[in-house]
Amino acid sequence: MATGYSFKCLQTLFLFVLIQNGLYNMEYENKLPESKYECLLFDVDDTLYPLSSGLSVECTKNIKEYMVDRLDIEESKVPEMCARLYTDYGTTMAGLRALGYDFDHDDYHRFVHGRLPYEYLQPDAYLRSLLNSLPIRKVIFSNANEAHVAEVLGRLGLEDCFDDVICFETLNTQNQTTDAPIPTTSVVGDSLEPVGLVPTSPIVCKPSENAFQLAFKMANINPHETLFFDDSIRNIQTAKLTGLSTVLVGSSQRKSGVDYALESIHNIKEALPELGELVNKSKDVRKIAIETPVEA
Numbered sequence: 001m002a003t004g005y006s007f008k009c010l011q012t013l014f015l016f017v018l019i020q021n022g023l024y025n026m027e028y029e030n031k032l033p034e035s036k037y038e039c040l041l042f043d044v045d046d047t048l049y050p051l052s053s054g055l056s057v058e059c060t061k062n063i064k065e066y067m068v069d070r071l072d073i074e075e076s077k078v079p080e081m082c083a084r085l086y087t088d089y090g091t092t093m094a095g096l097r098a099l100g101y102d103f104d105h106d107d108y109h110r111f112v113h114g115r116l117p118y119e120y121l122q123p124d125a126y127l128r129s130l131l132n133s134l135p136i137r138k139v140i141f142s143n144a145n146e147a148h149v150a151e152v153l154g155r156l157g158l159e160d161c162f163d164d165v166i167c168f169e170t171l172n173t174q175n176q177t178t179d180a181p182i183p184t185t186s187v188v189g190d191s192l193e194p195v196g197l198v199p200t201s202p203i204v205c206k207p208s209e210n211a212f213q214l215a216f217k218m219a220n221i222n223p224h225e226t227l228f229f230d231d232s233i234r235n236i237q238t239a240k241l242t243g244l245s246t247v248l249v250g251s252s253q254r255k256s257g258v259d260y261a262l263e264s265i266h267n268i269k270e271a272l273p274e275l276g277e278l279v280n281k282s283k284d285v286r287k288i289a290i291e292t293p294v295e296a
């Protein structure tokens with residue numbers, strides 16, 4: 001009994017010394033003991049807010065309008081072309097550039113995103129509280145441009161919930177284009193089966209594996225200790241290949257490459273009790289740290 005008490009005293013004293021010397025951050029832990037994850041990686045559109053917001057529909061309308069008005073593409077061909085390019089290249093923009101259309105990226109983003117009815121999005125206090133309760137590093141990984149990401153996060157009231165942002169501008173700095181098509185594979189059970197290619201585009205974006213590798217490098221992410229949230233099954237399947245654990249958001253249906261499926265980002269803790277435990281462990285660590293001076 002006395003030995004156990006002494007050991008506890010030593011343990012807490014050691015922790016107190018670490019805290020005093022700034023070697024142990026009790027307010028923010030990148031990786032708590034026994035946690036599988038050191039980072040949570042989030043897509044933005046249709047992931048941090050629901051598809052039902054209507055913002056994506058408006059975005060698609062703007063893209064089609066851009067194709068007609070600025071690129072002089074025949075209007076009757078635009079709907080199918082828009083959908084096909086999105087499917088094949090990850091974004092319609094990447095597909096248009098791959099086909100040889102030359103346009104100013106900033107002008108495209110202003111036209112497509114700058115005119116969106118952002119008032120469709122409302123502050124999400126529940127998600128904010130949820131994210132802030134998870135004592136783990138959080139990074140945004142979006143194909144959209146910086147201004148759009150900032151506007152969405154601001155409208156949702158989440159602007160200060162993330163530690164880093166990987167977006168269009170960070171992925172598409174000079175000389176970051178792919179030189180060769182990146183194979184996309186379908187995950188069936190534990191085996192990986194090649195099903196096609198993400199064609200080459202001058203634009204780097206999900207689901208290209210190159211985009212993921214760049215994001216890992218830029219945000220110092222170890223994919224084997226990171227949980228990735230996205231509403232796109234293609235993004236999820238590439239993510240799985242890179243070693244990420246995956247959460248498909250917006251659907252409760254598990255598919256190949258999907259580790260977890262959530263109807264809503266609000267359901268994180270229910271679907272992932274491991275993350276719920278992180279909150280409890282964090283509280284325990286803080287409690288010990290506060291009690292330490294008294295015990296010591």
Ligand SMILES: [Mg+2]
Nearest residue numbers: 043045046231
């Ligand atoms: Mg999305």
